[in-house]
Amino acid sequence: MIEAIAMAHAWEMQADPNVVVIGQDVGANGGVFRATAGLQQRFGTDRVQDTPLAEAMIAGMSVGMAAQGLKPVAEIQFMGFIYPALDQIINHMSRMRYRTRGRLSCPVVIRTPHGGGIHAPEHHSESTESLLCHVPGIRVVIPSSPARAYGLLLAAIRDPDPVVFLEPARLYRAVRQEVADDGRALPLDVCFTLREGGDVTIVTWGAMTAEVLRAVTELDKEGVSAEVLDLATLSPIDSGTILASVAKTGRLVIVHEAARNVGVGAEIAALVAEHGLYDLQAPIQRVAGYDTVMPLFRLEQEYIPSVRRIVDAVQATLAA
């Protein structure tokens, strides 16, 4: 996935001279995960800039650059460090277009690694996407494969509004997949159906798609046919695809790594309760991270929803 992300950067920098990449260690080092590898050598130090170490500054300068016509793609090195930038993201980036009635806008992409599972130090394994999804005026996008990382990142950069692009850190090097470097974007604001099925709908996103697909293989053996939706754009949610799937299967399990309390899963559950209640044949199940701090890595696999928990939740809905 990491090469697909670097490839998408390069394609769009070549295609659009207004695209500028900024962040800590994105230049000579090519990013701590190598997401911007080779870009500075190819596009120069004006367009691929190492910034001083200050996250609020990275977001704030992105606002200033974007309002003057550039398209900054800014890396926040880990999601646990995004919080100082929230002032700029919430108070300015998300509402620049709104509060100036379209006079100025903020076509910024904030990229940041998301989630655990890579044995990282403290504060390096956060999945706090629902903080961002609550903010009007920004899109929150998360890919679940190299091809979707490529296509969705291109879409995010081309989008005229701010996008927070979450990159599942444990997928960076997990799967190898040939990705055509053809500059073709994938659509934002839509779910991807990873697998069709008739008995239960599982909605998930990011790295959890891996556990969900393994759970689905288990369920296959038991004769259970699950439909898997990759939410992909966490805000705004593609409600049509979710409701249509639940209408077909009558059962819904939501799987996310983030803590359960006020997670994006709650929004999906509410959506189905409001608009699809009579399609449901069983209570909705959420399989989520626990409502505690993301533990240090010796316990992180106990925190991240396991294949077993997912299978059990599906079986619980089928038994209801």
Next chain:
Amino acid sequence: MNRMRTDISFRIPRHRVLDELGRVTAELPAFAHDAEDMRRMYRLMTLARVFDAKAVNLQRTGQLGTYASCLGHEATHVGVAAAMRPEDVLAPVYREYATQMWRGVTMREILLYWGGDERGNDFATPRQDFAWCVPIATQTLHAAGAAMAFKIRREPRCALAFIGDGGTSEGAFYEALNLAGARTLPVVFVIVNNGWAISVPVASQTSAETLAQKAVAAGIPGFQVDGNDVIAVRELTAKALAVARDGGGPAVIEALTYRLSDHTTADDASRYRSPEVVRQAWAQEPLVRLRKHLVDAGFWDASREQLLLEDCAAQVEAAVAEYLGTPKQSTDAMFEHLFAQPTAQLLEQRETARRYAGKSGSH
């Protein structure tokens, strides 16, 4: 190993041309010999004061929301404006109306903003200036970002950010200075030190002797200027902008002035400062000294003053009439311009808002 020793010393020059009695205390810059140029600055300072009094009055009579007065800041605001070029970009706080008016923002737009209408931020001109910025100090980063854009595109433009004395305690301010210094950005930061961050005096914000010296740690020069002396403010700001435009890097200018008003119309400064202090500050205010100087120079007289006051009153009345005559936006406005294209959720909620339009609260 040699014993390491670093001695750093710095100085913060302070600039002033006119003293509080309007006497010339330093060499006049070229523009100060141009009668029409000087009159233009004086006219706008006067207009800002007349407008300001009217805006406070509108708030007191329930025709405007909370309003932040610019009383006493006119020389700083106009001096900075006159030093900038139209193609430069301003990142204001929320008090620098005279700077904005010089650059083309209308009094109607200012009133619309404080009157609770986002269209006040949609300046007909200047299209690229930032809108008012309420979250303190965040605008300094926008100015640095804009300056970065100019630098990348090799455009001979500058960004200029205002910030208050209280704002210099914010992290964003230091981060902006640090970035500007580290990347030699064409940006100038003007600290309007008016003595007060709502109720907190400067001495409680910092033990630094000047706010300008906060630039030193970022490796950029800091200056103080008498913020009630429009000639000095313009001269110093123009020099700083020329250096920045020429690739010489940023500067910090601390303009020393005084907030003669409450912080906003929601504030009552008599709770925390004595009338005697304010009375003394009035002796330093910027309009009287400039008028004396202009009269002494033969650029101004009583009949011009009379005509100006009448003209200002008429302009302000016309702007107020325009503002009061502007109908509020429809509920659709809440759903427009959030994104370039509204999302499905917004379209659905727009319908709800339409259905309940005009039926808010207890109706």
